Amino acid sequence: MTDEHAAEATPTPQTPPASPPASELPEDVIPVIPVRNLVQFPGVVLPVTVGRARSVAAAQEAARTERPVGILLQRDEAVEDPTGADMHRVGTTASILRYVTTPDGSHHLVCQGQQRFRIVEWVPGHPFMAARVEMVEESDTATPEVMARFLNLRNEAVEALQLLPQAPQELLAAVQAIESPGELADMTASYMDLKPAEKQEVLETFDLPERLDKVGGLLARRIEVLRLSRDLRERTREAMDERQREYLLREQLRAIQKELGEADEGRQAEIGELQDAIAKAGMPPDVREHAEKELRRLERMPEAAAEYSMVRSYLDWLIEMPWDRRSESRIDIAEARRILDEDHYGLEKVKRRILEFLAVRKLNPEGRSPILCFVGPPGVGKTSLGQSIARATGRAFARVSLGGVHDESEIRGHRRTYVGALPGTIVQAIRKAGTRDCVLMLDEMDKLGQGFHGDPSAALLEVLDPEQNATFRDHYLGVPFDLSKVMFIATANMLDTIPGPLRDRMEVIELSGYTEDEKLEIAKRYLLARQLAANGLTAEQLEIPDDTLRAIIRDHTREAGNRQLERLIGAVGRYAAVRIAEGEVERMRVEPADLTAILGPPRFENDVAMRTSVPGVATGLAWTPVGGDILFIEASRFSGSGRLILTGQLGEVMKESAQAALSLVKSRVKDLGLDPEGLDRFDIHIHVPAGAIPKDGPSAGVAIFTALVSLLSGRCIRSDTAMTGEISLRGLVLPVGGIREKVVAAQRAGLKTVMLPARNRKDFDDIPAAARERLSFVWLERVDDAVRAALVSESSAEAAERKAG
Numbered sequence: 001m002t003d004e005h006a007a008e009a010t011p012t013p014q015t016p017p018a019s020p021p022a023s024e025l026p027e028d029v030i031p032v033i034p035v036r037n038l039v040q041f042p043g044v045v046l047p048v049t050v051g052r053a054r055s056v057a058a059a060q061e062a063a064r065t066e067r068p069v070g071i072l073l074q075r076d077e078a079v080e081d082p083t084g085a086d087m088h089r090v091g092t093t094a095s096i097l098r099y100v101t102t103p104d105g106s107h108h109l110v111c112q113g114q115q116r117f118r119i120v121e122w123v124p125g126h127p128f129m130a131a132r133v134e135m136v137e138e139s140d141t142a143t144p145e146v147m148a149r150f151l152n153l154r155n156e157a158v159e160a161l162q163l164l165p166q167a168p169q170e171l172l173a174a175v176q177a178i179e180s181p182g183e184l185a186d187m188t189a190s191y192m193d194l195k196p197a198e199k200q201e202v203l204e205t206f207d208l209p210e211r212l213d214k215v216g217g218l219l220a221r222r223i224e225v226l227r228l229s230r231d232l233r234e235r236t237r238e239a240m241d242e243r244q245r246e247y248l249l250r251e252q253l254r255a256i257q258k259e260l261g262e263a264d265e266g267r268q269a270e271i272g273e274l275q276d277a278i279a280k281a282g283m284p285p286d287v288r289e290h291a292e293k294e295l296r297r298l299e300r301m302p303e304a305a306a307e308y309s310m311v312r313s314y315l316d317w318l319i320e321m322p323w324d325r326r327s328e329s330r331i332d333i334a335e336a337r338r339i340l341d342e343d344h345y346g347l348e349k350v351k352r353r354i355l356e357f358l359a360v361r362k363l364n365p366e367g368r369s370p371i372l373c374f375v376g377p378p379g380v381g382k383t384s385l386g387q388s389i390a391r392a393t394g395r396a397f398a399r400v401s402l403g404g405v406h407d408e409s410e411i412r413g414h415r416r417t418y419v420g421a422l423p424g425t426i427v428q429a430i431r432k433a434g435t436r437d438c439v440l441m442l443d444e445m446d447k448l449g450q451g452f453h454g455d456p457s458a459a460l461l462e463v464l465d466p467e468q469n470a471t472f473r474d475h476y477l478g479v480p481f482d483l484s485k486v487m488f489i490a491t492a493n494m495l496d497t498i499p500g501p502l503r504d505r506m507e508v509i510e511l512s513g514y515t516e517d518e519k520l521e522i523a524k525r526y527l528l529a530r531q532l533a534a535n536g537l538t539a540e541q542l543e544i545p546d547d548t549l550r551a552i553i554r555d556h557t558r559e560a561g562n563r564q565l566e567r568l569i570g571a572v573g574r575y576a577a578v579r580i581a582e583g584e585v586e587r588m589r590v591e592p593a594d595l596t597a598i599l600g601p602p603r604f605e606n607d608v609a610m611r612t613s614v615p616g617v618a619t620g621l622a623w624t625p626v627g628g629d630i631l632f633i634e635a636s637r638f639s640g641s642g643r644l645i646l647t648g649q650l651g652e653v654m655k656e657s658a659q660a661a662l663s664l665v666k667s668r669v670k671d672l673g674l675d676p677e678g679l680d681r682f683d684i685h686i687h688v689p690a691g692a693i694p695k696d697g698p699s700a701g702v703a704i705f706t707a708l709v710s711l712l713s714g715r716c717i718r719s720d721t722a723m724t725g726e727i728s729l730r731g732l733v734l735p736v737g738g739i740r741e742k743v744v745a746a747q748r749a750g751l752k753t754v755m756l757p758a759r760n761r762k763d764f765d766d767i768p769a770a771a772r773e774r775l776s777f778v779w780l781e782r783v784d785d786a787v788r789a790a791l792v793s794e795s796s797a798e799a800a801e802r803k804a805g
Helices: 003-009 053-065 144-163 169-177 181-191 196-203 208-259 265-280 285-300 308-320 333-343 348-363 382-393 425-433 456-463 500-504 516-534 546-556 563-581 592-599 652-667 701-713 739-748 758-766 769-774 783-790 796-804
Strands: 029-035 045-050 069-073 090-101 107-123 129-135 371-375 397-401 439-443 487-492 507-510 617-624 627-639 644-647 682-687 721-723 753-757 776-780
Touching: 029 045, 029 053, 045 053, 053 069, 053 090, 053 107, 053 129, 069 107, 090 196, 144 169, 144 181, 144 208, 169 181, 181 196, 181 208, 196 208, 265 285, 265 308, 285 308, 308 425, 333 348, 333 382, 348 382, 348 507, 382 397, 382 439, 382 487, 397 425, 425 439, 456 500, 516 546, 516 563, 516 769, 546 563, 546 592, 563 592, 617 701, 617 739, 627 701, 627 739, 644 652, 652 701, 682 701, 701 721, 701 783, 721 783, 739 753, 739 758, 739 769, 753 758, 753 783, 758 776, 776 783
Parallel strands: 029 069, 371 487, 371 507, 397 439, 439 487, 617 721, 644 682, 721 753, 753 776
Antiparallel strands: 029 129, 045 107, 069 090, 090 107, 107 129, 617 627, 627 682
């Protein structure tokens, strides 16, 4: 600011009305200006802007009386009207060199620091803050230790100024000219980029060696930052120089090619487009460097070269990969719950796990995505769940079918040296999805094959390992791609065929078969509307009541899922479509009695009562990959030498269960009221029907034991009862798996009582509510419980007849 402007802006000093005369203000009392982000040091000239009324009054008093003013830092800058308690105790007196009032009403001072002071007490009764102060005398004795610190600090200050990109030479000369250690420390602290609290700490350090050490330490840290900044600037400048050099050389090359008539404007435009696309693709630095290297190869390569199209295709793949494209983040737990309930009926465990994932992702957006594996029979909605998850999370959806994949290269891709090489199915699916955080479904995980080209399940280990998939390297791309944000969902019908290490990397969620009531609800909510639309019908033209749907479910299907049910509903729809299209009827209502004409006679009937009407036949429960099923155990005896004959394509474990059941019966003949000598005169034949189907497992032990007791005692087993459980030679009933599927199968078959191991009570909550209401449950601790609950009590006439026989 020029002197003329300063003279115009400076008002005529006026004494504040409430201010006492100068004679009433003692020499050791000075007006104080509280400041927020400013620390005044002795010998330093600083501008000060004042706006509070008391600060303006203090400045005017000091200017009027030509007295020094105290510049003092507030402890808390948020306080608008500070008191003595809000101020530090040490400040600096300053003389006002210039006082300027601008047209907008602001008051600006130019102050030169004079000497440190310490507050003795605050003096009230003035229109400004006033305090009695004690001046702090500076000790500038040039001892050897002080001079050593002084010289070191001056060297560091000079180095710091030289590291600054545009340091004024006048300031450098002023620092080199300072001879006073205290003045150097104060000036260095004043011009350093420090917090006000740190500067105040330096101001309150009265001991000169200690002050020099403190400022030197602060300056040393600042020098380190300046050195790093300088190195970064130099590296950036070198990189810019290199790019500029490449650009100039490339332009010269184009000019030379143009002079020689070799320039191809179309090709150069194509190279330029590729270069722009690489710059916009958001690749990591190492990938971008690799892509630019391949682009330079392409630029030097004639179009007729065999490798030209291969390199061009490779660059297209690199450009089109979603290196930094992510889905829009919209996580609404209530909306996700609504979408899942709208798309799927039941499946509460799966829905709860998905909502848990969404809640965690909402609270921790950078967390790892889970790797879920849905395991269950066909038709229960595993694949469609993936689409619902993508819709609920707002992500893109992609699907990879692994059924029949037997080559590792189908997962990892082929190397570019092969003719017709392509990336693996994982990379292809992510490119199709267009985002790096898509929902990727790996369908039919249990159908992976293994050929002489490698094991694809081993290639999936890196894909599904959260610790490794952040740097997944496809053989075709040859550069790492981050899969850590992809939400993988695998599906399988059974876990047994999935290798252990691969299964260990996934969170398995089991989906069981549906009950009759659940199938009815699914048919009404989803299948019927879908088939009506597929056959060009409306709900007014075709009506299928609940009784008809139940008849289709009960008499024409026997499955864990709903695929056959949907096909049969479609068959009913096509039948109605023909009649309506011919004009025979305008609308149609299908009753249960009409199903025979449309679908044929019932395919399944309840044969439990017929099959269990004779002694020696028990109804067991079995688990299969397509859901639960009932299993008949048939036992017969005839003259022989006590042999045990087993048929029905039984596995080794099931054969051992039959042998254990027979041994248990022999050891308890007296307790069971059987003839101990009769067992040696007869051969016993145990057969499990459906002999073409392999069967194995220990869970038929209770059913085999009960069938043997029924055969030897001549008592029938209740026709409405099924049982499952493993037995031991001590007569204990041991727990088994697949309880939910087995109980659902019992309900589907029309049974009324299910006998389960007592140690499977923990699985009771997993049984559907409808099955729990309609079935009676008998919990077995020992085989005696099964005999008491399953066998029909014989009359006295029957007992006499059996003994006579």
